[in-house]
Amino acid sequence: MKTLIKFSFSRFSESYDKEAVLQKEAARILIDFAGDLKGKGVDLGCGTGFLLRLSEWKDMVGVDIAEDMVRFYRRFNKNVVIADMEDLxxxxxxxxxxxxxxxxHWADFGKTVSEIKRVLKPEGRFVFNIPVGGSLEAVEKILGEIQFDFVxxxxxxQTLKEKGFLINDFFVENLQKEFEDGYSLLVHLHKTGVAINTKSSSLSxxxxxxxxxxxxxxxxxxxYKLLFVYASI
Incomplete structure (x- = not known):
């Protein structure tokens, strides 16, 4: 799975930055939701740097598993590392x-939350969004099968609470974008690194x-049905 993630996102950093309009919209919502975060921060799965570029959070370290995403992010912030968010x-x-x-959603959520708890200072804050069940409904309808296992x-x-976080606030937002047909949707998914995984990788x-x-x-x-959460230690 992680090899697939590295491959998908390392090929498409340029197209991702242009095409990922819903991800950019989600970043704006997250920034507004988080409010005035002060101190030193870490951006997990930083991608091409939407959170960095759209916010005032300048003392921040980016983390991404895809080498090409890190190269793109480095244009705006030299403080970035190639790493697995499950092992920071x-x-x-x-x-x-x-x-x-x-x-x-690209990582094991429980392991990632444990790592975040470890690297945060006492009273540290964790603000994020994550796709949940009900996302990519049109894709699954076209395929005729359940394809994505969202949390x-x-x-x-519950995982956050078990790992020692307090839930300050949360809400769910449904973001959507219409395409003229199914193939246009598929091209968009391809350009934003979303792999349509199947049981067989054959050409047929x-x-x-x-x-x-x-x-x-x-x-x-x-x-994408997105859960936004503001949590703290």
């Missing part, structure tokens, strides 16, 4: 806050998937 290369009590936009809201909140299976999207001639709505 930082000492305990290193940061005043942690933020993450549209990234935590549910109670699971996220890939063609079958493409044909399913091409056969969807009517408008297709891409949606």
């Amino acid at each position: 290369p930082f000492r305990e009590n290193s940061f005043d806050y942690a933020v993450s936009n549209f990234s935590l 549910c809201v109670p699971e996220v909140l 299976e890939k063609r079958r998937i493409v044909n399913l999207f091409k056969s969807h001639k009517k408008p297709a709505v891409l949606n």
Whole structure:
């Protein structure tokens, strides 16, 4: 899975930065939700730097597993490392806050939360969003099968509590973008690093998937149901 993530996002940093309009919208909502975060922060799954570039949070370290994303992010902030958010290369009590936009679903949520708790200082804050069940409904409808195993809201909140976080606030927002047909949607997913995983990686299976999207001639709505959480230690 992590190899797939590295491959997908290391190929498409330029197109991701241009095409990921819902991710950018989510970043703006997250920044407004977080308010005035002070001190030193860490941006988990920093990507091309939406949170850095759209906010006033300048004393921040970026973390991403994809090398090309890190190279792109470095244009705006030299403080960035290639790392797995499940195994952060930082000492305990290193940061005043942690933020993450549209990234935590790519990792084991429990392991990641444990690492965040470890690197945050006492009274540290953790503000993030994560796609939950009900996301990518049109994609699954076109495929005719359940394809994505997103977490549910109670699971996220319970994990945070078990790891020692207090839930200060949370809400769910449904972000969506309409495409003229299924194939346009598929191209967008491709450019933003979203792999349509199947049980088989054969060329014939890939063609079958493409044909399913091409056969969807009517408008297709891409949606992400996002859980936004403000937590603290």
